[in-house]
Amino acid sequence: FIMPLDLGAKGSCQIGGNISTNAGGLRFIRYGSLHGNVLGLEVVLANGTVLDMLTTLRKDNTGYDLKHLFVGSEGSLGIVTKVSILTPAKLPSTNVAFLSCNDYMSCQKLLLAARRSLGEILSAFEFMDRQCIDLAMTHLEGVHNPLPVSPYKFYVLIETTGSDESYDKAKLEAFLLRSMEDGLVADGVIAQDISQASNFWRIREGISEASVKVGAVYKYDLSIPVEKLYDIVEEMRSRVGDTAEVLGYGHLGDGNLHLNILSSKYSDNILAQIEPFVYEWTAGHRGSISAEHGLGLMKAEKIHYSKSPEAVQLMASIKKLMDPNSILNPYKVLPQSALSPEQGS
Amino acid sequence: FIMPLDLGAKGSCQIGGNISTNAGGLRFIRYGSLHGNVLGLEVVLANGTVLDMLTTLRKDNTGYDLKHLFVGSEGSLGIVTKVSILTPAKLPSTNVAFLSCNDYMSCQKLLLAARRSLGEILSAFEFMDRQCIDLAMTHLEGVHNPLPVSPYKFYVLIETTGSDESYDKAKLEAFLLRSMEDGLVADGVIAQDISQASNFWRIREGISEASVKVGAVYKYDLSIPVEKLYDIVEEMRSRVGDTAEVLGYGHLGDGNLHLNILSSKYSDNILAQIEPFVYEWTAGHRGSISAEHGLGLMKAEKIHYSKSPEAVQLMASIKKLMDPNSILNPYKVLPQSALSPEQGS
Incomplete structure (x- = not known):
């Protein structure tokens, strides 16, 4: 069995932190959000109460599903001390392709085609622009560009995970061939061994590391x-x-x-x-100013760009109910103005 | 695209009700809980506030994810008026097998084997004991037992959904053959057309209907x-x-x-x-007294069988915060004792 979550920080992060920050990561497209995968939690509340919600059941519709309050609230409502999580079966076959596209529209069409054609075996669809690849090649040691002949505007990493090695690979190859014929993909290569696959992933996961080397x-x-x-x-x-x-x-x-x-x-x-x-x-564009990194200290005051005043007020009411003295991760997540005594209910 | 939810009541239920009751249903094993699939909600609160959480984004970690409070709270915290939901791609290949097992241990082992061997194409794993089949054959019109030769103790319906008809069917056939060789399955048949598949499902979905005919x-x-x-x-x-x-x-x-x-x-x-x-x-056995049906009026006072006193108290505090006059679906979900003025925070 595997964790339904994979992310660049996997060597240093902790499960409780993953839950508290609602970490997303690289296999979100396959396994979805932690809200769907966390089965039970034990949480210590601000008043010292140990809240036992540590079930291993898939389904439990008895009252409000309180555990979701703690998934992604960055420790500001309680501290996660135990977790039970749904672990999908570890499937034996993984394949990785590294592709290039000439324009962004092709990347979008390729995503739609991958969802339809690769369907149930699609486990990652990552994209990078040329600037990312150039940066990675300049600053990361031991990686090389899998498509070195000419520069392209966009690069896409597609991973499949399934239960049948030969079938899955044939399917990915057919998909790649069809996408090239349709003009969606300019060039592409499928990793022939684990070392090639690691190189593809190292490029994608190394962009953040390469970025900080610039200054x-x-x-x-x-x-x-x-x-x-x-x-x-x-x-x-x-x-x-x-x-x-x-x-x-x-x-x-x-x-x-x-x-x-x-x-x-x-x-x-x-x-x-x-x-x-x-x-x-x-x-x-009705987007989110923090898809997976949370708000923390730096963006607490910016919450109104992604949430309505009514939603922020309800969040503040719940925070005040559960942590009236603001002792849990103070100054984070919510704007101080919403937590002041004259605000909220 | 399809709804990530299917249930016997699909002809009469409504999406808002599905959300409010956190409906589970027949493809839960594949697509998971509504907590993982609902992207956004619009909810009307007890004080008349329209809470706009109607995003279509997959990822949004800005503040507390309030929508989960309304999924499964049976309308007692707010009324769901709009929903955006993740719809998986409609895959072209569905196969259904109807199997029998001689004992419950074999059913369990078969489930484990199906998770591993069918992996990413498994979309339902339903079981019925002999009493269910007998009842369905007696009371449902137009259905017949797919394995009529001799009675078995247990029956299992397995469905696969995938993107490749011939491959998926071959895979299910190989799984069935192997399971019979291993002695897990006593007998079994794979639907050869949509009418046979409908008959298999009609047995499983008709048990509830057949039950009420007894009295x-x-x-x-x-x-x-x-x-x-x-x-x-x-x-x-x-x-x-x-x-x-x-x-x-x-x-x-x-x-x-x-x-x-x-x-x-x-x-x-x-x-x-x-x-x-x-x-x-x-x-x-640390189970849940209501897996998917909710608590409603009949089981509100029974919540303590599945939830700790601390959890019930926090639920009641949230209910009192959000609906101080108990006007939303009163007497449901939570025990009246927990909502009385001297209780909670």
């Missing part, structure tokens, strides 16, 4: 409807001009863009080009 | 760890003796037993044999 990184983690997802990268590029480099990559299958803006050092001028534009643009 | 039905919907799930059916049979017939069936893949006790008419004597035994037994 200053302004990082944004946005959910945006897939058809608009790359627009903000291009708009940002024209805003910052030559002063910074703009990278777009992420979990295309989930509509989750990681937008990194790189510069040799932090500057108020660059930041003024980025914010509040990035939040306003995202809010204007 | 009185005491219905229980329990979540129990799979290895203990059939014990309560046998214990119940020995308790009621000749006074009633006991049926066990349900979603074995989810550990969800539907326990029906049939009698020609309601009697306090029979009820005294059933309750509180059924609740105490379930609580003793």
Whole structure:
């Protein structure tokens, strides 16, 4: 059996933290959100009560499903001390393809085609723009570009996981061939062994590591409807001009863009080009200003870009009910104004 | 695309009601809980506030994920007025097998084997005991027993859904053959056309309809760890003796037993044999006294069999915060004692 969650931080993160931050990660497209996978929790509340919700049952409709309050609330309502989680069967066959596309529309069509043709074996659909690949090749040791002959505008990593090695591989090969014939894919290669597959993944997972080697990184983690997802990268590029480099990559299958803006050092001028534009643009497209990274300290006051005043008020009421003295992870998640005594119910 | 939910009531239920009752149903084993599939909600609160949480994003970690409060709270915290839901791709290939097993242990082993061998194409694993089949054959019109030669103790319906008709069918046939060789399956048949498949499903979905034709039905919907799930059916049979017939069936893949006790008419004597035994037994095995049917009016006072006092108290605090005058679905879900003024925070 496997964890229904995989992420770049898997070597250092902890399960309780994954739950509290509602970590998403690389296999979200296959296994979905932790809200669907966490079966039970034990949580310590602000008043010291140990809340035992530690069931292993798949289905339990007796009262409110309180555990969801603690999934993604960043420790501000209680501290997760025990977890039971649904673990899917470990399937024996994994295949990884690394593809290139000439434009963003082809990436979108490829995603739709993959959902339909690969269906139940699709386990990851990640995308990177050329700037990401160039950066990874410059700053990561021991990786190489699987499609080195000519540069492309976009690169896509597709992974399948299934129960039949030969069938799954044949299916992925047929999909790749058809996508090239249809003009969606410019070039592509399927990993022939685990070392090639690791190289493909190392490129994708190494972008964040490579980014920090440039100097200053302004990082944004946005959910945006897939058809608009790359627009903000291009708009940002024209805003910052030559002063910074703009990278777009992420979990295309989930509509989750990681937008990194790189510069040799932090500057108020660059930041003024980025914010509040990035939040306003995202809010204007009904996106989320934090797809999976949470709000923490830095974005607590920015919650209104993604949540209505009524929703923030209800969150604050629940926070005040469950942690009246604000002792759990104070100043995080919710704006201080919503928690002040004269606000809320 | 399809709804990630299918249930016997699909002809009459409504989506808002499905959300409010956290309906489970027949493809839960494949697509999981509504907590994982509902993307956004619009809800009207007790004070008339329209709470707009109507996003279509897969990922959004900005503040508490309030929508989960309304999934399964039976309308007692708010009324669902709009929903956005994740719809999986409609896959072209569905196959259904109807199998028999000689003992419950074989049913369990078959489930484990199906999870491993059918893996990503498994979409239903339903089980029925012989009593269910006999009842369905007696009371349902136009259905017939697919395995009529000799009676078996248990029957299992397995459905696969995938993207490749010939491959999926070959896989199911190989699984069936291997399971018969291993002695897990006594006999079995794969539907050769849609009419046969409908007949298999009609048996499973018709058990509830057939039950009510006997007269009185005491219905229980329990979540129990799979290895203990059939014990309560046998214990119940020995308790009621000749006074009633006991049926066990349900979603074995989810550990969800539907326990029906049939009698020609309601009697306090029979009820005294059933309750509180059924609740105490379930609580003793850390099960749930309502897997998918909710608590409603009849079971609101029984919540303590499946939830800790601390959890019930927190539920009551949230109810009082969000609906201080108890105008939303009063007397349902939570025990009145927990909602009385001197209780809770």
